[in-house]
Amino acid sequence: MAETKALSEPQKALLKLGLARDIDLALHIPLRYEDETRIVQLRDAREGDTVQIEATVTESQVQYRPRRQLVVTVDDGSDTCTLRFFSFYPSQQKALAPGARLRIRGELKGGFLGLQMVHPTYKAAGGELPDALTPVYSTVAGLPQPWLRKAVASGLARADLTETIPADAPPVPGNATRWSLRQALQFLHHPTPETPLAALEDRTHPAWLRLKAEELVAQQLSQVESRREHDALQAPALHPKPGGLHEQLLAALPFQLTGAQRRVSEEIARNMARGRPMHRLLQGDVGSGKTIVAALAAAIAIDAGWQCALMAPTEILAEQHFRKLIGWLEPLLAPRGQRVAWLTGSQRKKERGEMLQLVASGEAALVVGTHAVIQEQVQFKALALAVIDEQHRFGVAQRLALRGKMKESGGEPHLLMMSATPIPRTLAMSYYADLDVSTIDELPPGRTPVVTKLISDSRRDEVVERIRGQLAEGRQVYWVCPLIEESETLDLTNATETHAELSAALPGVLVGLLHSRMPVPEKKAVMSLFTGGQMGVLVSTTVIEVGVDVPNASLMVIEHAERFGLSQLHQLRGRVGRGAAASACVLLYSAGDSGRVGDTAKARLKAMAETSDGFEIARRDLEIRGPGEFLGARQSGAPLLRFADLTTDTALLEWAREVAPLMLDRHPTLAAQHVTRWLGGKSEYLKA
C-alpha cells in the first residue's frame, strides 16, 4: 500500500505512539476518566474536586497584580467562584463577559478569597450531558486530546473484535467471561458514570480482567508456538555411557551430589537423550552447585563424541565459573587425547590461532570462554551442547548466533542456560514459558546461613573493627563499592579511597583492589592472591558480583548498599557463607544529600535483612522493580505486558496457560488471529 499523501502532524504522532492499526487504537486504554455527566452545585463541591458547574458570569476584569490575569466571578445560585486565566485572548474575554451563562469544568481550590479555579475549561451552558465518563488518553506533543479521542473512538468502531477465545475454553476467572472483548473495550473507553473508579484504577473490574486475559493468552500463544517449533527440530541424541566419562566424573568428585543436583542432572540427561534440542534454564541460588551439573552434562556430550562450549559474560567470570569444572574434567580428558580450549577477547593472535585450530579439529572437547566463542572465525567440528552461565547477561542476538554456530556443525544445539537469579514463578510461567526450567532448590550441606546487618555509614569504624576480628581468625573479607553508572570515574574514586582507607587501618594486611577498568591480567593476579589466601581484604567494584568461590571468606561489606538492586545484593551476599565458617554480610547505607534513604531502597534493604531465600528475594524484586529488569536482554525490543501485572494476575496467568495450548490444538485459525491482533509483527522477538 503506497502512502502518497503526507501525514498530518497528529497522524505522525499516532504512529509515534504505536497506534497504527484500528486494533492498536482500540487497545489504547484511557489513563483516567473525567466525569462530565453531572453538573454539581458549588455548595456541594469540595476543595480539590474536579467539578463541572453551570453558572453565570457576574464580573470580569483584567488585573495586573501580582501579574496580568483575567479574573472572572461566576455564580451558580448556590455559591460564587473566581476563575483565573493568566493567558487569554480577546475572544475569551468576550466569551467570559458578565451575563454569559457557562458550563465550566476545573479543579476547585479553596482559600482566603473563596472558591477558585485556575484555567478551567468552559463552553456555553446547556446542551446534552454525556452518558459515559470521558476518557483521558496518554498522548504526545502534536496530538491533542480531542483529536486522539476521536481517533480512538473510530478505531474502536472499525476494529475487528470478533471473539478469538474459543467457546470450549474454561471460563475467565473473576466473572470476566460474561464480557465479550468488544463489550470490555467499549466499557473501558466509555464507562458508565456509576462505575466505581477504584475498580477501574486498580484494574480489578471484570472488563479489565477480560482484557488482561486476552493479553496473557497472546503471550502464551507465542511462547507455546516457539516451544513447539523448537521441539520439531533435530539434535544429537546423547546418552550417558555405562562406565563412561559421566560416571568417572561422579566418582572423582570430592563430595556427594545433593538430591536437587541429582534430580536436575537427570532432567538434563533425559532432555539431551531425546534427539530434539534441549532449551533449558537451570536456576539455582548462588552457591547451590550449578557448575557440577553443567560438568555432568558436558561429560555426556563429550563421551558421545561431541564438543561442548561453555560461555560466561566476561573473561574473569568465565575463568571463575569454570575453573572447578575444568579442574574436574581435564584430568579425565587428557588420557583420551582431548583438550580444553580457551577463547577470549584479550587473547594474543598466536594463541588464539592455536585455540581455533583445536576447536576446528575437534581435539578440544571442551571450549570455554566469552562471546569470543561465537565469533565468526570459530568453527566447531561437532558442537552438541552449549552452556551459558549468567544467561540474562547475554542478548538475544548472541543466543541466536550461538544456535547458528551449532547449525554449522550439522544440527540444532542443546542449550543449557544457567542463572543464579531465580526467576519468580509467574515470570517463569509467562516470559520464559518456552523454556524448560530445572531448579536446584537445596544448598550443599554444611553451609551456615549468612547473618545480614544493616549499618549506617556513620558507623564505619565498627565495621573496620569487625574486619580486624575476622582477619585475626584467619578469615578473608570482601568490600564492595557500588557501580555508579553515569560515572565510572567516580566509581573508581570511591573504590580507590576505600582501598587506601582500609590499607591504612589494617597495617600488615594485604588489601587488594579490583575494578572494572583494570586490564585482565592484572585482575587475574589480584584474584589469585585472594583465592590463594595471601590477600586478606579485597576491595572491588561489582566485578565479583558472580562467580568468585573463596570458602574462607566470611565477611562481605557492601558500601552504599542503597544503590544496589535487590538481586545484585543477593548475589553479592552469596559470595560468603560458602564454607563452614559463620559468615556475615554488612550492608552499609548512607542517607546521602537528601538526608534520607528512598522508599524503594529501604524496601530492598529490609528484604535483604529479612530473608536469604533467593526465590523470595526475586519475588520481592519483581514487586519493587517490575519484570523489565529481570528480563534484561531477553526481551529487548519485545513488548512487555501492558495490562496484566504478574504480581497480582496469577489466576489469569494460570488460565491463559491452560487456554493457549488448547487453542493451538483445536483452533489454530483463532490462535493465529489472536496473536496478530495482539502482537502484530512483534511476536518473533519473543522466540529468541
Ligand code: ADP
Ligand atoms: P553456583 O550454583 O553458584 O555456580 P558452584 O557450582 O560454584 O555454585 O558451587 C559452589 C560451591 O559448592 C563450589 O565450591 C562447589 O564445588 C561446591 N559444591 C557443589 N556441589 C556440592 C555438593 N553436593 N556438596 C558439597 N559441595 C558442593
Ligand code: MG
Ligand atoms: Mg556459578
